[in-house]
Amino acid sequence: xxxxxxxxxxxxxxxxxxxxxxxxxxxxxxxxxxxxxxxxxxxxxxxxxxxxxxxxxxxxxxxxxxxxxxxxxxxx
Numbered sequence: 001x002x003x004x005x006x007x008x009x010x011x012x013x014x015x016x017x018x019x020x021x022x023x024x025x026x027x028x029x030x031x032x033x034x035x036x037x038x039x040x041x042x043x044x045x046x047x048x049x050x051x052x053x054x055x056x057x058x059x060x061x062x063x064x065x066x067x068x069x070x071x072x073x074x075x076x
Contacts, residue, residue, distance in 0.1 A: 001018050001019060001020050001021075002018075002019070002021065003016050003017070003018050003019075003042070004016065004017050004019055004024070004028075004039050004042070005039065005040050005041075005042040006028045006030075006037040006038060006039050006040065007037060007038060007040050008030035008032065008033060008035055008036075008037040009035075009037070009038065010030070010033050010035045011030060011032050011033045011035070013030055013031070013032045013033070013037075014040075015028075015030070015031055015037070016042075024039075
C-alpha cells in the first residue's frame with residue numbers, strides 16, 4: 001500500500017496516510033481538527049547514517065519534514 005501525503009487547509013497540518021490504491025481519490029480527515037484535507041504531491045529523499053547522525057542526499061535536515069511531536073517519537 002502506498003503512503004499518501006495530505007495537508008489540511010484549515011489548520012495547515014501536513015500528514016501521511018497508508019492507504020490502498022482503491023482509496024487514492026478518497027478524502028482524508030485531518031487528525032488535528034478533523035476537517036477534510038487535500039492530497040498533495042509527495043517528494044522523497046534518501047538518508048544515510050554517518051558518525052554525526054542522519055544525512056540527506058538532498059542537503060536538508062530530515063527533521064524538516066518530520067511530523068512527530070518531538071524527537072523521541074520520530075521514526076527517523
